[in-house]
Amino acid sequence: QVQLIESGGGLVQAGGSLRLSCAASGGTFSRYVMGWFRQAPGKEREFVGAIMWDGTRTMYADSAKGRFTISRDNAKNTVYLQMISLKPEDTAVYYCSADTASPVFPPRLYEFDSWGQGTQVTVSS
Numbered sequence: 001q002v003q004l005i006e007s008g009g010g011l012v013q014a015g016g017s018l019r020l021s022c023a024a025s026g027g028t029f030s031r032y033v034m035g036w037f038r039q040a041p042g043k044e045r046e047f048v049g050a051i052m053w054d055g056t057r058t059m060y061a062d063s064a065k066g067r068f069t070i071s072r073d074n075a076k077n078t079v080y081l082q083m084i085s086l087k088p089e090d091t092a093v094y095y096c097s098a099d100t101a102s103p104v105f106p107p108r109l110y111e112f113d114s115w116g117q118g119t120q121v122t123v124s125s
Contacts, residue, residue, distance in 0.1 A: 002027030009119030022096030038092035
């Protein structure tokens with residue numbers, strides 16, 4: 001079982017930037033599709049984006065395209081979410097997740113089976 005720990009969240013003004021990190025331990029990180037999700041208060045968790053096991057392909061939700069970039073460093077067992085031009089509606093708890101069972105790309109969202117504890121991102125207007 002892989003353990004995931006997110007970091008890098010915080011309070012930022014609209015238009016600002018943040019980079020989230022997700023460190024993995026256990027399992028075989030380089031084999032997993034990694035994803036980022038977020039959950040705003042009173043809303044369901046939503047998909048933000050994902051990156052293939054070798055980092056050569058990414059995909060994003062429409063809300064993230066052009067502003068968010070996912071990358072990974074398999075040598076460090078870490079996946080990143082770089083966010084720019086942040087908006088108040090980006091305020092949410094951000095979670096990283098791993099598809100460890102049968103990773104394919106694009107991923108089947110229901111197969112993300114390991115989750116971090118989340119990190120809060122708050123964007124003030």
